[in-house]
Amino acid sequence: MSEIIYDFTGNPFVDAGIWAISEWSNKKPNELNKKDFKGIIDDVVKLYLSKKWSKNIYSIFPNNPITNPSVKNKEERYLGILNELIEEIVPLGKSGDCISCGRRDVTHRSGKDKIPLTGSGKLINYFSYGVDGADYCPACAFAVQFSPLTMYACGKLLLIHSNSEKIMKIWSRKAIKNINKQLASGEFTGCFNEEYTNPKNALFHIIQDMVLEYDVRWINEAPSINCYHFTNYNQGPDLDIYHVPTPIFKFLAYVPQHEKFEDWLKIVRRGYRFVNWEKIKNEKEYKNNPNTVYDNLLKGKSIIKYFIDRKNKEAIGGWDLLSHYLEEVRNMDEKRIDVIKKVGDELADYIKTADDIKTLKKLETANNYRNYRNLLRIIIKKRIENKAENPLFSFDDYVNHLFPEGNLTWRETQDLILFRIYEVLHDWIIQQGISEELIVEEDEMEAENV
């Protein structure tokens, strides 16, 4: 039988705890042994008993000895529970009824005082067949006790879980480093806290820090991240789950290397709602405001319109960054991207050559698929009259790439064509002057798009 105690389980609380112990003991998860566990518990229990940590622990393990006011000898009682779990830990086997590792058997069922978001032992119908707790083996229940070390204070608490060992390692290292600072300074501030209260913004901040601070070839790593934002209070435990799929993580990891990284930051800033940028003095004043760019990325919705500054007729980020987003995150066909770019180029060429700013206005303000198609038909006719050498697009391009789903995707195509026209013609448009009338109509258009 293998002597390995911990391997990746897939249970977010157990895995967070395993990585926390691993980082604290400076060992790989599969190298940990009972001696390491004995070596960590005294320090961690002392930490948990500090005022700020104890407050966090209250929302993770209600009614455990640390947080139950009726328990007087807290340290002794909690150490007793941890030591008992250590004694019962056995190495991973081939099978078992633990609902986390599946490779060890359960000796005692656990309630929400030991495992967050697991029902109270008294309310038995939360569990199949009315048993009095959830089936966690001693090793998995022990690991969960250390999960708070890697949690992030963000209103409620944020637990990060990833398929990538690198992400788990980087994140636990960062969290434990923060705790070491608390220990060295003697100032206990509780779970890692950077004064975020908006979990989605915090998540993107955490990812950005990871990709900026650590030199990892994320393209080979293919990480995805699940984030559990929760409380485990006795009254009203709550949970929100955010999932960052691999394509979004890869895109976020790619952006800082791109020459237009500053433009990406501008795009993200455009996503913040309810911010008067003229009055903003520092990041604290907006970092917790809702951000539609982040919201849309998490919901799988498009952020194309944030690449387009309609008011100033500007394409933010450039075609290369936008097309990378389309390909990686939106999973858009390369051929479709090329066709849209080509049509955008041809239209820009026509508008400039024919000195026809009115057509640009019509392309911007068309508000249904029929009008937009009709507009393209008129431009095709005008181009033929002007003896244009190439057609605006072929029949195949139109059906398969420009509007592959007809009415469903025409807005996306309109935005992308507009982006390209702004990118190519920005200086020329500025020379023509942007009339007030046009700006007003743009705002109306944007409102309709929302």
Added chain:
Amino acid sequence: MKALRILIEGWVTSFRYPAFISGFQPTLPVPPLSTIYGIISAAKGDLVTPKDLSVGYVFSHQGKAVDLETIYELSGLQGKSNVIKREFLVNPEIYLYLDDLDYQEYFKRPYYPLLLGRSTDLVSISEIKEIELEKQKNVKLGKTILPFGLSGAFGTIQALPTHFTNTIPRKAVGTKPFILMNQFFDYSDECYYDAEKDWGVWFHK
């Protein structure tokens, strides 16, 4: 390989995360294997486990929402009502693949009502078909549960059982980490391919 493809359709469904028992009840994006073996067992009227049958499936739905649900919290013989939020999926559809053609009889005349997710989520069988699956490389694979670590796959990672025992209380069996892949991705290695549907089928052996 000859296989049985069964189309199962319903109105709503919700697949509980085994780790989250109280408070908000989110749904997994695709059903776990234990739900699939549960529905097969209901059709047969007897416990079916991975030892009896290999299965694959492709699951889709048309949206997700959250409902308020009354629950009765039992404390001994006393019960009091409470309200929880439960996430559910709308218009679920499963193309279920079985490697044993004999099971079509069970799905033609299921022994018990067929339920998916919750005990109220009744489903119906829309099609039962014998098909030929070929092994092929470079196929689109996904909208299913996949073994943790499968090259190129990504999604929610969860520890999930493959099935439950029929003892009282039931015990989870075969728990291990899985990738819950709720979209298709390009899978470059070889796997079974349903040419009619143009997607790969991952059989859990």
